[in-house]
Amino acid sequence: MKWLIPMVVVTAVLAFVQLLTGSSMSPVTALAALFGGDGTERQIIVELRAPRVLVGLGAGACLGVAGTILQSTLRNPLASPEVTGVGSGAILGAVVATTIGSESPIEMVVLALLGGMLGGGVLWLVASLRGSDPLGLAVIGVLLSAMLAGATLILLTARPQLAGAMTQWLVGSLNGRTWEHWSALWPFLVIGLAGAFLVTVVLGVLAVDDDHAKAVGVSVTPWRIVVLMLAVLTTSVAAATTGALVFVGMLAPHAARALVGSDQRVALPLSALIGAATVAAADIVAQNASLPAGAVTAVAGAVVMIHVAKRTSAATVGGMR
Amino acid sequence: MIRGFLAVLAVLLIIGSLMLGTPFVGVNRLFAGGIEHIVVVELRAPRLLLGLLAGGALGVAGLMLQESLRNPLAVPELLGVSGGAAAAVTVCVVFGLTVPGAPLLPAVAGAAVGAGLTLLAVRGAVGPEATLLIGAAVSAALQAVLLAASALADSRDQGVLVRYLLGSLTGTDWADVLVVGIALAVVTPLAVLCLPSLKVLRLGDEAAASAGLNAGRARVVVLTVSCLLIAVVVGFCGPIAWIGFLAPQLARALGTASAFWSMVFGALLVVAADLAARTVLYPIELPVGGLTAVIGVAVGILVLSRRRRRVPA
Numbered sequence: 001m002k003w004l005i006p007m008v009v010v011t012a013v014l015a016f017v018q019l020l021t022g023s024s025m026s027p028v029t030a031l032a033a034l035f036g037g038d039g040t041e042r043q044i045i046v047e048l049r050a051p052r053v054l055v056g057l058g059a060g061a062c063l064g065v066a067g068t069i070l071q072s073t074l075r076n077p078l079a080s081p082e083v084t085g086v087g088s089g090a091i092l093g094a095v096v097a098t099t100i101g102s103e104s105p106i107e108m109v110v111l112a113l114l115g116g117m118l119g120g121g122v123l124w125l126v127a128s129l130r131g132s133d134p135l136g137l138a139v140i141g142v143l144l145s146a147m148l149a150g151a152t153l154i155l156l157t158a159r160p161q162l163a164g165a166m167t168q169w170l171v172g173s174l175n176g177r178t179w180e181h182w183s184a185l186w187p188f189l190v191i192g193l194a195g196a197f198l199v200t201v202v203l204g205v206l207a208v209d210d211d212h213a214k215a216v217g218v219s220v221t222p223w224r225i226v227v228l229m230l231a232v233l234t235t236s237v238a239a240a241t242t243g244a245l246v247f248v249g250m251l252a253p254h255a256a257r258a259l260v261g262s263d264q265r266v267a268l269p270l271s272a273l274i275g276a277a278t279v280a281a282a283d284i285v286a287q288n289a290s291l292p293a294g295a296v297t298a299v300a301g302a303v304v305m306i307h308v309a310k311r312t313s314a315a316t317v318g319g320m321r
Numbered sequence: 322m323i324r325g326f327l328a329v330l331a332v333l334l335i336i337g338s339l340m341l342g343t344p345f346v347g348v349n350r351l352f353a354g355g356i357e358h359i360v361v362v363e364l365r366a367p368r369l370l371l372g373l374l375a376g377g378a379l380g381v382a383g384l385m386l387q388e389s390l391r392n393p394l395a396v397p398e399l400l401g402v403s404g405g406a407a408a409a410v411t412v413c414v415v416f417g418l419t420v421p422g423a424p425l426l427p428a429v430a431g432a433a434v435g436a437g438l439t440l441l442a443v444r445g446a447v448g449p450e451a452t453l454l455i456g457a458a459v460s461a462a463l464q465a466v467l468l469a470a471s472a473l474a475d476s477r478d479q480g481v482l483v484r485y486l487l488g489s490l491t492g493t494d495w496a497d498v499l500v501v502g503i504a505l506a507v508v509t510p511l512a513v514l515c516l517p518s519l520k521v522l523r524l525g526d527e528a529a530a531s532a533g534l535n536a537g538r539a540r541v542v543v544l545t546v547s548c549l550l551i552a553v554v555v556g557f558c559g560p561i562a563w564i565g566f567l568a569p570q571l572a573r574a575l576g577t578a579s580a581f582w583s584m585v586f587g588a589l590l591v592v593a594a595d596l597a598a599r600t601v602l603y604p605i606e607l608p609v610g611g612l613t614a615v616i617g618v619a620v621g622i623l624v625l626s627r628r629r630r631r632v633p634a
Contacts, residue, residue, distance in 0.1 A: 139450050140625055140626070147614060147615050147619060150615045166482060167472045290473060306458050309454040313446045313450070313451030
């Protein structure tokens with residue numbers, strides 16, 4: 001438990017700094033406005049910055065949960081929304097929703113969910129065909145993501161009027177997030193987080209091995225499907241509301257595990273917090289350089305992924321030799 | 322038999338690329354005068370030629386990467402090579418930087434940086450899969466740089482973005498063909514010189530050593546030349562995703578992992594995909610790289626899932 005409370009504080013501080021960061025006014029003015037400044041400045045904070053911060057925290061927490069679930073359930077330290085096809089599938093779904101002219105964020109989340117299920121389903125199929133060594137499956141997941149991203153770009157080109165939002169989908173950003181996005185996000189966030197916390201015990205059992213799970217009376221396949229659906233749900237909500245915040249779902253679970261080990265009851269909430277804090281920190285950096293937040297997380301996450309790939313390769317390939 | 326079929330297919334594709342589209346130009350009118358003639362000579366012919374050149378170069382480069390690294394999935398898209406070249410060119414284009422030799426020199430520099438980053442990151446990793454994943458992570462970071470640059474420059478030119486993300490032949494003119502042709506004319510002899518050592522490298526480092534070849538040095542040379550080939554293509558057409566994987570794969574299916582057939586398949590694939598990209602949804606033009614990405618990766622996943630089933634780990 002010892003890391004949870006400090007992490008709540010870190011996340012809160014980062015979120016507060018994020019609330020004060022922005023191009024329209026200096027942090028000092030923002031601070032003054034927060035405690036009863038004049039109309040416009042206060043309005044900017046309440047109508048523009050607050051939903052931005054909340055959507056970022058929510059999406060980050062979702063991705064942290066999704067990454068933890070994927071990594072423990074698939075027993076693959078490399079699994080993450082980006083390396084399983086779930087993330088790109090969800091983006092494809094959200095872009096399909098915009099292509100058919102859907103305005104409501106709920107429809108977008110539902111289609112993202114279908115897309116995420118498609119991506120995850122294909123990976124599941126391939127895994128059952130060829131067996132699932134961690135590195136090989138991750139390579140297939142990367143390929144699958146590339147394919148779904150290609151399809152997404154075809155859709156975006158086929159509808160030139162949507163192409164303006166292209167960057168937004170391919171590398172997520174919190175620009176222009178409103179209370180409408182937050183109201184689409186929070187019900188699913190609550191469902192996803194509550195569901196994930198309810199199944200942490202199962203998660204811990206599935207992470208060990210199937211025989212162990214059977215021995216303690218967990219029916220493996222149904223539970224794995226339930227748990228993976230939670231991962232798809234949380235990934236899709238994040239994708240539909242922010243676009244691809246690349247590698248947050250890779251980074252957060254590894255950071256959490258490095259801090260507290262593999263006890264899911266602590267690691268899962270910690271990963272959610274780290275995910276939220278990562279997005280807040282990335283957005284602070286991104287806003288100061290007027291970059292999309294997803295670009296910052298992509299570069300930071302790539303470093304983590306390289307490190308994990310090396311360690312996994314040393315453990316599995318080296319171990320066989 | 323198969324060669325005859327390929328030759329017929331090639332002729333059909335080439336004539337088809339000149340005829341099809343809007344306006345449709347009948348085969349008897351291809352060389353007649355008038356507006357149709359201008360469409361064929363000024364728009365379709367350079368596009369066809371650039372497609373052939375780019376596809377051929379990518380096919381050969383892909384084969385060189387795969388044989389020298391002895392990994393069927395060693396493709397430019399997963400090694401940071403395409404990503405680096407594309408990011409460098411995009412930065413130059415969206416910020417309107419005037420760089421000498423653009424887009425060729427930035428592409429070469431970017432490919433070198435991308436490949437160098439991957440090589441640096443790969444140090445200490447074991448096995449082909451780890452190499453690919455690390456390359457994929459580097460590529461993802463480079464793509465984020467590309468997208469960030471385009472967002473930072475507030476570029477409204479989505480065509481540039483699509484071209485350097487996936488690859489496209491839209492808006493090709495004779496000047497492009499000329500530059501790419503000259504650049505490839507310089508690099509191709511180097512590639513031909515690499516072929517003998519490539520044949521030895523694919524047998525493994527020990528075989529190479531017993532044949533009197535310094536495997537490490539030979540591999541660096543082969544990789545450098547393939548990066549040059551890729552950079553030339555990416556500079557002008559973008560990565561034309563996964564041709565560097567598909568073409569050698571088809572050549573292997575034919576029973577010959579030869580550079581020649583890889584080149585032929587690469588060229589034909591790009592021309593066929595571009596024909597589809599510009600006619601299927603007319604007047605909307607799809608990026609040719611989108612089609613090749615979807616088809617190429619689907620084939621890649623099939624290859625991987627079949628390969629492992631036969632040899633259970």
